[in-house]
Amino acid sequence: MRCPVCRAENAVGPYCRRCRVDLSVLWRLREQSERHRQRAWALAADGRWAQAIAWAEHTDACCDGRDGARLRALQHLLQRDFTGAWHWFCQARRPRATS
Numbered sequence: 001m002r003c004p005v006c007r008a009e010n011a012v013g014p015y016c017r018r019c020r021v022d023l024s025v026l027w028r029l030r031e032q033s034e035r036h037r038q039r040a041w042a043l044a045a046d047g048r049w050a051q052a053i054a055w056a057e058h059t060d061a062c063c064d065g066r067d068g069a070r071l072r073a074l075q076h077l078l079q080r081d082f083t084g085a086w087h088w089f090c091q092a093r094r095p096r097a098t099s
């Protein structure tokens with residue numbers, strides 16, 4: 001989790017290891033995002049693509065979105081939406097900023 005105040009990476013919460021700002025809301029959003037991502041993968045495994053995409057849209061609000069972007073790329077690809085798949089493929093390959 002990257003601190004929005006000092007940009008330090010934090011492996012555990014709820015407080016930033018460097019500036020001690022409370023990141024608990026961001027940690028909860030990350031957990032929620034992970035649950036949505038898991039639900040999206042489960043729906044994709046059942047071939048329920050439209051629902052899987054809808055759940056995937058609820059991911060990545062504040063976190064590293066690479067896994068969510070990969071999920072969306074796969075879902076769009078399997079629906080033969082190549083433009084959407086390319087967009088999310090590029091998002092998934094975008095390098096992360098470092099602190």
Ligand SMILES: [Zn+2]
Pocket residue numbers: 003004005006007008016017018019020021
């Ligand atoms: Zn910080």
